[in-house]
Amino acid sequence: MAQVFPRSANVLVRAGIASSVLLVSVLTLVAAGMYQSPLVNSMKIAKAQPIPFSHQRHVGGNGMDCRYCHTSVDSSNFAGVPPTETCMTCHSQILTDAPMLQPVHESWKNGTPIEWTRIYDLPDFVYFDHSVHIAKGVGCTTCHGAIDQMRLTHKATNLYMGWCLQCHRAPEKFLRPQDKVFDVEWKAPRNQIEEGLRLVKENNVNVGQLTNCSICHR
């Protein structure tokens, strides 16, 4: 039988295999990089808003509690963004002529809602509930970062499944006492694990169950 492959084919096949492996790993790295990149998960990127609302000013500066504006956060799955009326409780008296607050006054006059740009948005196939996290001692800043220092709100985490799971596997690393949940200055104490384990027990957190797929994908 005649020789089908020339001698050089051996080298070519090896080179082919090697470069395929290389290509696949480069692609995987690029993909992983993209997955972690803010370009894909928009982490740490502040988004433009119709009004440059600043948590730094209102929470950091005025010392306001989250619940003044996000009223339903401890009673429902939805934290809610405040209606215009909430802004007007103060801004009917202060900064009434400021151009940057014009959209608030217009919205109040015309009854048209302010269209805030969403920052945190889970896919629709994931179930999430604020109130259970609040009730069991997960603080706002654990998930939303140092919001009292943000001029414009940005995402502090990537909201990937792995991020939810790193806590659901070991909530004791993050839990805090009930009266510190809304505290933006809370820092984990040195004996966090010990404290956390105590809170896990005290709050009846069912750790074994928290990684079941059906908890989040219902």
Place this chain on the structure above:
Amino acid sequence: MKTNTMNAAEFTSQGHWRTLAACAACMLALMGCHPDMWNQPRFAALQKSGFFTDGRASRDPVPGTIQYDGQRRPWKSAVFEGISGGQLTVPSIMDDTFYTGRQGEGFKADNYFPVSAELLARGRERYDVTCTPCHGFAGDGFGVVTRRGFPNPPSFHIDRLREVEDGYLFDVMTNGFGRMYSYAARVTPEDRWAIAAYIRALQFSQYAPLDTVPADVKEAILNPQPVVENPADSSAAHH
């Protein structure tokens, strides 16, 4: 022999790389895609909708709807259960005293709930969240926003406000008062009663008769020591 098998050199030099590259490009493109499961055809609260002229997906109740949920609701909330110590039955949705603070011609003189540590604790928490930006933690009317030009509310520690009924305090929260907006949408009726009870406690704290004070504290009040001003406080006052 004539075969269909390709020479390896031909294999790699032909379409192979292009196929691989095309596959890779597809995979990269797909990663950025959010297929339908990501944004399912349903609306979440506060979402936008092109269907209605006002652009909101959430609808208001039709005019004339009698409110059943939220303000007047015929079931006990966990908070109600807690602050009533499980003692009271849930008020009927027709119970105007519970929902308006009024009784007969005037206001209900005392609290709707029996005063307890739970009631005051709840009232304190809600007062601190909702009222302190303007009224201040002590109820003196020097909340933090008044330093930024917000008009000072009256202090709770004046005779007129010491003498008003609990039902009146409830009414101010429910309907607003002058430049103060209504808090009915943000504070449930049971929480408004709890806040009213806490304001009473605040007032008492600043106006307690001397013989209710424990003996050792009384001594300190009658013979006050000169106060050394805290430097941290005085520098804060300049901001």
